[in-house]
Amino acid sequence: MSINNRQAYFNYQIEDKYVAGIALLGTEVKSIREGKLSFNDAFCMFDDGELWVRGLFIASYSHGTVNNHIEVHDRKLLLNKRELKKLQLKLKDKGYTVIPLKVFFNEKRFVKVEIGLARGKKLHDKRETIKNRDVAKDLKRFLG
Secondary structure, three states: OEEEOHHHHHHEEEEEEEEEEEOOOHHHHHHHHOOOEEOOOOEEEEEOOEEEEEOOEEOOOOOOOOOOOOOEOOEEEEOOHHHHHHHHHHHOOOOEEEEEEEEEEOOOOOEEEEEEEEEEOOHHHHHHHHHHHHHHHHHHHHHO
């Protein structure tokens, strides 16, 4: 099961992708298994050399008690030092940002986050994306 950030591909041009672990609480994992996750306004930032995801909404677990988690708080992303330094160098260039693209479970059933080094699209690029999507849809309808 994976949950994709479809708006990220529309608003940003993804240049590089990384797979990172994420530090979660038990009820957060159970809530993600139920598919209750939203990427609205989620982005990644560096703080003291560590990468954090901010604005990622994970709904409260339905069977959670007083031990339930806070829905929106900063969560630490787990990457190795080489990848972190590479991302930090790229972020110093103008126009780059790091955004979460997908949350999924790997084969060991750990929660992973695919993050992308992205550059924001201009309005004419977004129009081009819409045009290409419509052409592909028409072509598929015509051929199939």
